[in-house]
Each structure stands twice: as structure tokens, then as C-alpha cells.
Amino acid sequence: MTKTISLTLKVWRQKSGNASGKFVTYQVPTVDVNASFLEMLDVLNEQLLLKGEDPIAFDHDCREGICGMCGAVVNGQPHGPQRKTTMCQLHMRQFQDGDTITIEPYRARALPVLRDLVVDRSAFDRVVQSGGYVSVKTGQAPDANAILIPKQDADLAMDAAQCIGCAACVAACPNASAMLFVSAKVSHFALLPQGQPERQNRVLEMLATMDRERFGNCSNEYQCGAACPKGISVSNIARMNRDYLSSKMRLS
Amino acid sequence: MTTLQSGVPSGPIDQKWTKHRFDMKLVNPANRRKYTVIVVGTGLAGASAAASLGEMGYNVLSFCFQDSSRRAHSIAAQGGINAAKNYANDGDSVYRLFYDTVKGGDFRAREANVHRLSEVSVNIIDQCVAQGVPFAREYGGLLDNRSFGGAQVARTFYAKGQTGQQLLLGAYSAMMKEVAKGTVRLFTRREMMDVVVVDGRARGIVVRHLVTGEIESFAADAVVLATGGYGNVFYLSTNAKGCNVTATWRAHRKGAFFANPCFTQIHPTCIPVHGEYQSKLTLMSESLRNDGRVWVPKQSGDTRSPSNIPESERDYYLETRYKSFGNLVPRDIASRNAKMVCDEGRGVNGELAVYLDFADSIKRLGQSTIEARYGNLFEMYERITGEDPYSVPMKIYPAIHYTMGGLWVDYNLQSTIPGLHVIGEANFSDHGANRLGASALMQGLADGYFILPYTLGHYLATAPLDPVSSRHPEFEKCETLVRDRISQLLAIKGSRSVDSFHRELGLLVWDECGMSRSEAGLRRALDKIPEIRDEFWASVMVSGSGAELNQTLEKAGRVADFLEFAELMVTDALERNESCGGHFREESQTEEGEALRNDTDYCHVAAWAFSGDLSKPVLHKEALTFEEVPLSQRSYK
Ligand SMILES: Cc1cc2nc3c(=O)[nH]c(=O)nc-3n(C[C@H](O)[C@H](O)[C@H](O)COP(=O)(O)OP(=O)(O)OC[C@H]3O[C@@H](n4cnc5c(N)ncnc54)[C@H](O)[C@@H]3O)c2cc1C
Ligand code: FES
Numbered sequence A: 001m002t003k004t005i006s007l008t009l010k011v012w013r014q015k016s017g018n019a020s021g022k023f024v025t026y027q028v029p030t031v032d033v034n035a036s037f038l039e040m041l042d043v044l045n046e047q048l049l050l051k052g053e054d055p056i057a058f059d060h061d062c063r064e065g066i067c068g069m070c071g072a073v074v075n076g077q078p079h080g081p082q083r084k085t086t087m088c089q090l091h092m093r094q095f096q097d098g099d100t101i102t103i104e105p106y107r108a109r110a111l112p113v114l115r116d117l118v119v120d121r122s123a124f125d126r127v128v129q130s131g132g133y134v135s136v137k138t139g140q141a142p143d144a145n146a147i148l149i150p151k152q153d154a155d156l157a158m159d160a161a162q163c164i165g166c167a168a169c170v171a172a173c174p175n176a177s178a179m180l181f182v183s184a185k186v187s188h189f190a191l192l193p194q195g196q197p198e199r200q201n202r203v204l205e206m207l208a209t210m211d212r213e214r215f216g217n218c219s220n221e222y223q224c225g226a227a228c229p230k231g232i233s234v235s236n237i238a239r240m241n242r243d244y245l246s247s248k249m250r251l252s
Numbered sequence B: 001m002t003t004l005q006s007g008v009p010s011g012p013i014d015q016k017w018t019k020h021r022f023d024m025k026l027v028n029p030a031n032r033r034k035y036t037v038i039v040v041g042t043g044l045a046g047a048s049a050a051a052s053l054g055e056m057g058y059n060v061l062s063f064c065f066q067d068s069s070r071r072a073h074s075i076a077a078q079g080g081i082n083a084a085k086n087y088a089n090d091g092d093s094v095y096r097l098f099y100d101t102v103k104g105g106d107f108r109a110r111e112a113n114v115h116r117l118s119e120v121s122v123n124i125i126d127q128c129v130a131q132g133v134p135f136a137r138e139y140g141g142l143l144d145n146r147s148f149g150g151a152q153v154a155r156t157f158y159a160k161g162q163t164g165q166q167l168l169l170g171a172y173s174a175m176m177k178e179v180a181k182g183t184v185r186l187f188t189r190r191e192m193m194d195v196v197v198v199d200g201r202a203r204g205i206v207v208r209h210l211v212t213g214e215i216e217s218f219a220a221d222a223v224v225l226a227t228g229g230y231g232n233v234f235y236l237s238t239n240a241k242g243c244n245v246t247a248t249w250r251a252h253r254k255g256a257f258f259a260n261p262c263f264t265q266i267h268p269t270c271i272p273v274h275g276e277y278q279s280k281l282t283l284m285s286e287s288l289r290n291d292g293r294v295w296v297p298k299q300s301g302d303t304r305s306p307s308n309i310p311e312s313e314r315d316y317y318l319e320t321r322y323k324s325f326g327n328l329v330p331r332d333i334a335s336r337n338a339k340m341v342c343d344e345g346r347g348v349n350g351e352l353a354v355y356l357d358f359a360d361s362i363k364r365l366g367q368s369t370i371e372a373r374y375g376n377l378f379e380m381y382e383r384i385t386g387e388d389p390y391s392v393p394m395k396i397y398p399a400i401h402y403t404m405g406g407l408w409v410d411y412n413l414q415s416t417i418p419g420l421h422v423i424g425e426a427n428f429s430d431h432g433a434n435r436l437g438a439s440a441l442m443q444g445l446a447d448g449y450f451i452l453p454y455t456l457g458h459y460l461a462t463a464p465l466d467p468v469s470s471r472h473p474e475f476e477k478c479e480t481l482v483r484d485r486i487s488q489l490l491a492i493k494g495s496r497s498v499d500s501f502h503r504e505l506g507l508l509v510w511d512e513c514g515m516s517r518s519e520a521g522l523r524r525a526l527d528k529i530p531e532i533r534d535e536f537w538a539s540v541m542v543s544g545s546g547a548e549l550n551q552t553l554e555k556a557g558r559v560a561d562f563l564e565f566a567e568l569m570v571t572d573a574l575e576r577n578e579s580c581g582g583h584f585r586e587e588s589q590t591e592e593g594e595a596l597r598n599d600t601d602y603c604h605v606a607a608w609a610f611s612g613d614l615s616k617p618v619l620h621k622e623a624l625t626f627e628e629v630p631l632s633q634r635s636y637k
Helices: A037-050 A122-129 A151-161 A168-172 A179-190 A199-212 A223-227 A235-251 B013-023 B029-034 B044-056 B094-104 B111-131 B163-181 B246-253 B286-290 B317-321 B331-343 B359-365 B367-385 B440-462 B473-492 B498-513 B519-539 B551-575
Strands: A004-013 A022-032 A100-104 A113-115 B036-040 B059-063 B184-187 B190-198 B201-209 B215-219 B222-225 B264-270 B293-297 B354-357 B394-403 B420-422 B604-609 B618-623
Touching: A022 A037, A037 B498, A122 A179, A122 A199, A122 B163, A151 A179, A151 B163, A168 A179, A168 A223, A179 A199, A179 A223, A179 A235, A199 A235, B013 B094, B013 B111, B036 B044, B036 B201, B044 B059, B044 B163, B044 B184, B044 B440, B094 B111, B111 B163, B111 B440, B163 B184, B163 B440, B190 B215, B190 B246, B190 B473, B190 B551, B201 B222, B201 B473, B215 B473, B222 B246, B222 B440, B246 B420, B246 B551, B264 B286, B264 B331, B286 B367, B293 B317, B293 B331, B317 B331, B331 B354, B331 B394, B359 B367, B420 B440, B473 B519, B473 B551, B498 B519, B498 B551, B519 B551, B551 B604
Parallel strands: A004 A100, B036 B059, B036 B222, B059 B184, B222 B420
Antiparallel strands: A004 A022, B190 B201, B201 B215, B264 B394, B293 B354, B354 B394, B604 B618
């Protein structure tokens, strides 16, 4: 027998970026505990649709915790209560019968709401455009094994490179800073020989873009690291700060 | 009538591509910026193509439906990417990779294309490393390799269990670099609704802006589709939710032939279906079969918990039936056998599931070794099912995973519409009737980085291309049709949800055109699909308007196209009365129940033309010849 629970949802509804929004309460009486959080929303949406109401808009795609498309604030936490778990991988057995769950979009100046739980994260793309790459063109590469990289460095670079760009770190930060996101990209390249030639410029440009895109500053709250579904370490921020200072000094 | 010209160059197999590259016309670097190229899709294929074309100096317009191009479905690939580097010194070579791929595809791919793919595979790894892709390394600092199904050498490069993510982020960052330079312009949250053909050539697209609902036209000198596969026609699959057939189907309706639509791949190890509300299936990597043993109870109706079923009452059916390959038989065989034992009523608790048991490996190697090898997968399994696979065997069942079929393309990756090129999973590709693990990533990047940039240049240099603007009457005509279709969907205001139709269609094609196909079943499906389609257009419910972010409307458009496409897929499966690779026709099997190919009648690519009548597509055949790898029956006994 599958177990079901009964829930009260308080969901942020907002028709468009310009419209004002409000919380709307829904009763969902029989939620299968084996369903994922998004499947629970699917079921509710199907009911709303057949009643002629607009379903709740939310972003998602892979539903495997890797594309970074899903994400909202569930009971005050980006992606919800389970550690290192995206909202699409969160399952209803994490909740109790009778619970009330609040669901609202990420809130940050740099991530404006488009509708309901959907926000605009294009600022992240613009941050990457300002330096989150190695300037190599197709066809210019030497043999792959000509570049030796110690395993420890490769593994650390991989840990940083795992960021899925979901923006939970921004939503968790009291200042809506994107430091964890930017530092993950900066660290990924800083740890590899391929990233060295552009290392100084990269960190300066990406941080300047972050400011321009109206993300906040870091005041070492470290909420970002706790919220990150991929467990990206806040030590990347320290690494980036060191890089930033030395790059600034060398340039001045 | 169009005749299919594959355009494969003459000469020895290992010199065809080199010769062809020399023979193709070039566009002068100073002239390239005068050409506009549309690339739809930002997965491995689309992102690598857009970045490379931008670097060459073309004016590139890039489209995807996600909010960022980094989120394309390629991001989800886990296992790895093949390349004939022979770093493992175990006898690999371009020729061996070519040979394995032709054989693995059960002799239904074009030899010349596969050889080219193997040739450029080595450049892909170089390119990705130079971009900073953090592939796994050995302690000496050199790249590490693992082995994968269907090969006897270790040629698979990987980045933990997130190879697709890292490769895609590499291609994405290369593209962002071009965006910064202004050669590539990004159009995210756009759904391609149609291709615009002017004077017989693809000259642009019409898209819907998914936030504002605006219908927009974009004109270009050539259009590239890199829009991925159509696995979601089955509703439940391992694909991302947004994967669709819309772009390729709309192109098909405009004249692009659809090749081998019935060639679909089923992956044997996925987490089983557990409820009506289920929205997708999750893959458990193929690598698990290295240490896990597959079994079911010998007796049907045995509902004891697995720990209470003694060894003597378990059936390790793959190990018994396939002595030499055991649990590591290719995907199609492992999948079909799981279905067989479940159809006999011997699935776990009579359900559609078999055990994948790690108890022996844990006893032999210790839990910590298993954890080091598969920790992240075990964690994901537990998160989804709530069961701990270290103490209770995993339950798995096959699921749709990949589609080998796609738009027909010639050696230059051009479809039957001049100027419309198709790359990645969206084309009918180099995998024949079955794709080997770790070869889709290779093909996507081969197409985008190293093949299309040459062949597209040749097209631009040789085609007569008069200037066309997006105010050309063809665009206006197309926009009107797109708007009308949207209005029609919104006007139905029926009583059934879009998902309910998608589920109904998916279940039907899974039952009749999934792991095992019979004439009677395929005919049943052909009767039923038009009925579901009619019912959809009579009673689907789409709320809201077209002038806003409307996810129900997006889904409805995609499901409407799946409902048309499914009929072609089933027709193709019925037409091909042989078993090959992932296509198993019950009428065509050996005495032991293995797939039986029929090379006399079916050694061809089936390329379908749209006739205007959905139930009467027109079949064209491209004959396949095998000069290098002699035709033979696969055996894994
Ligand atoms: C779970 C999983 C694991 C896998 N693991 C491996 C592996 O280990 N090794 C391997 O080789 N292969 C693997 N594969 C297969 C491989 O990931 C895919 O075949 C490959 O990534 C497809 O790439 P693509 O660029 O062709 O398309 P995709 O990555 O699917 O990209 C499609 C793009 O087209 C866009 N698009 C689609 N339709 C439209 C439209 N109508 N309008 C606008 N834009 C549109 C999308 O926005 C997206 O950008 C795996 C597949 C799955 C599902
Ligand atoms: S939907 Fe892809 S990470 Fe959640």
C-alpha cells in the first residue's frame, strides 16, 4: 500500500513581472509520499487546469538534479529542507501528514520574477560572458595528454565545476550575492593550467559584472554553501578573494 | 521525386573525409560575417556548432527553449565519451572504434559517416581538455579511461558521473566567449515553431517567445537543427521533460525526410515506474552492471522479501542465458530479457521490476569499494525510492533512453531541404539500429566542432542565396499558421489535460512499439493513434492566453506534434519486418528468441517523406553497403 499525506500549500502567485503577487492557499488531500516535489505540483496543476484556473508556473527540465532549471524557496529554504538536494529530487516522504508548505520564488534584485515561481537568471549568463571561459578556438588544441594535471588539482577543479547554476546560493544569501556561483567558476579555471593565462583578468571582469548585474556583496554569512544542492564549498570564495586581491595589486 | 544522394565521397574509407575537406569550397574569412546562420538547440551539438561558427566569423543566432543555453538535455549524460586515443595501450584505433560502432549499430549505419566520426573523436578530447573540461585523471596527471558496453577496450573519457555536464559547460563557455565578441547572439526561452523555406531553401525560422508569447521571425542564409531526440513520445523516458519532436517534425512537414523513426533505444537499468503521477524515469548508469547481479525469483507469485529467497530459488537469468557476457550483454538484450521474465509474472512482487543485487560484490570487495565506485548513484537511488541499496537489492526496469532515428542527412549533414542541416541526436546519425554507450556525446561534438563548420561553409559558398528578410511573405504566411494553431489549441477548452493525452499515447507506443513489436500490435497502434489525436483536438484543456508565459500551451503544442509523429514511428516499425538492434520484431527471431536481421530485404535506411496525409507517408530507401565490416549476426552467448 502506498502511503499518502495531506498538505496545505501556500504558493506565491504572480501573473507576470509587472503584476503584483500574493500567496494563495491550496489543500492537497492525498499526496503519495513516493512522489517528487514537482510531481506533487504536477498533480495540483492538473486539478487547477481542469477547474479552469491557471496552473502554477515553475521551471524544470531534467528532474534529475543536474540541469539547474528548477528551484524555489520551500519553507524558507532554496530547494527545500533536504541537504544537497534540488527541488526536483526532493521527495514527499520528507514531509509529514498535515504539514503546511510555503513555496515562493527566489527573491533577488538580479533575478526578477517572470511568473509565479519562475525567475529570470540571465544575469548568470552575462557573468560567464565576461570571462568564464578559456579563450581557445576549435582546432587550436594540443594533444590532450600534453597537459599534465595532478589528480588532486583535477579533482578539486571538478568539485568546483559541478555548479549547476541554479541560483539557490543567491536566494539563500541575505545580500543576494552571487559569490558562490562566481567563485566556483573562477576556482575551476584557477586550479587548472589551462586557466592561468587569463586568470587575473577573469576574476576582475567576472566580479565587476556581478556588481553591475546588481548582485549584493559577500559578508561571510555562508548561507550559500549550506543551500547549494551540489555541495559547492565556500572555500572557493576564499580562493577567489585571494586571486582578486593579488590581481588588483598586480594591475595597480 | 527526390532521390536520396548520400554524397559519400569516393576513395578508400580512411581518406574520404580528408579528400572531401579539400574538395569543399571555402568562404573567405572576410566574407563570413556577411552570412547569418541560425542554430536551433544548445546541447552538445548546437553549442559546439554555434561556438565554432562564431569563431570562424559567421553571424550566428542561437536558440533554445530553456532559460539558459547551459541547461540543454546533454547536461544529464552521466557515463562518458568515447575516443580512439588508445591511451590505455590496449589495441584501440580509429579503425577499431569504427568497427565496433558499425557492428554495435547492427549494420544499419553508413560506413563512411561512422569512420569520419571515429577519426575526429580524438580531436574532441583535445579540444575539451584545452577548454578546461576536468576529465578524470590518474595520479601521474594523465587522463583516465574506463570501459563501456559493446567494446573490449577502455576508450571512455569521463568526469565523475557528470560527463555530459562538463562537456556541455565547455561548449557553453566557448559559446559565451563568442557572445561577448558579438559573433553569436542568444535567444533563450524561444520555441521553434516552424522552418521557413523560400525558393526551395531553408531561410529562417518562426519562434514563440515563451515569456511574452510573441511570435517572431528570424531570417538567415542557413538553418541548423540541433534539437535532440524524440524519446518523450513514450511520455515516460530518461529524457528531460522538455525534449520534443516539434522542431524536427515541423521541418519534416516542410520537406525534410525522417529516417528510421522506429530505431529507439531502451536502457535496461532505470528506476521502475511507481505511480500514476510519475513524470519521468531516472537512469541508473550502465556501469552498475559491472558489479551488480540481475535476478528474479524462479517462481512467479513469490512475494517474499529478497533476503528470504534462497540462492537456489533465484534465477540469474542473464548469467544463465549468456554465458560469456553475463550481466554485461548489450542494452537491447538486457532490456528484452527483463521484459520476458516480468511478462512471465516473475518480476519483483509481480510488478515490472527485476533485482540488481550488490550483495556479492559488497561481500567480496567491501562496502567502501562499492561506495567509492557508485556512491553518488546509490545516493540518488535512495533519494528517489527511499530504500538503501547497500542492504536491499535495487529494483530496476528498462526505459526509453535515446533515439537513433531522426531527420535524414547526407554526408554533409544536410537534410532533404537545401540549407537545412541537422546535427546531434536530431539527425538519423551514425548509430544505425543501436547506439553504443558513450557514443552520443562523441557524435554531437563531432558534428558541431569538426564536421558542420566545414560542410556548412561549402553550402554557403556554393548556394545561390539572394537576400531574404524576415518580412518576406513566406515568413508572414508561416507566422499566421503558427498563430492560428495556437488560437485553435486555446479555443478547445475541453475537459482533459494535456498530460493525460501524453500519458495515453506514451503507454500505447510503449506497449505496441517498445521493447518488442508485432504486426498485430503495431496495427492496433495505427488504429488507435489517430483516434487519440482526434480526441485531443476535440477535448484538450489549455487555459490562459497565448500572450503570456503559458507552460500548458507549450506542452500542448509539443504533444500535438508527438501525436502526429507517433504514427510515422509505428508505420516505420511495421514496414521493417526484421529485428535489428533496438528494433525487435516478434516475427523475426531465431529459435532461441534472439533478434534475426534480414539483410536481403532491409539493408537500407528508411527515409519517409511527408505527403500531406499523416496516414500516408511516402517511403524512400537509401541502400547501405558494407565494404569494410562484413555483414554478420551479432552473438553474445
Ligand atoms: C540520462 C541520460 C544519460 C546519458 N548518458 C550518456 C553518456 O554517458 N554518454 C553518451 O554518449 N550519451 C549519453 N546520453 C545521450 C546524450 O546525452 C544525448 O544523446 C545528447 O546529449 C544529445 O545532444 P544534442 O546536442 O543532440 O541535443 P540536446 O542536448 O537534447 O539539446 C537539444 C537542444 O535543442 C533545444 N530545442 C529542442 N527543441 C526545441 C524547439 N522546439 N525550439 C527551440 N529549441 C529547441 C533545446 O533547448 C536544447 O538546447 C544520455 C542520455 C540520457 C537521457
Ligand atoms: S529540473 Fe533539472 S535540476 Fe531540477
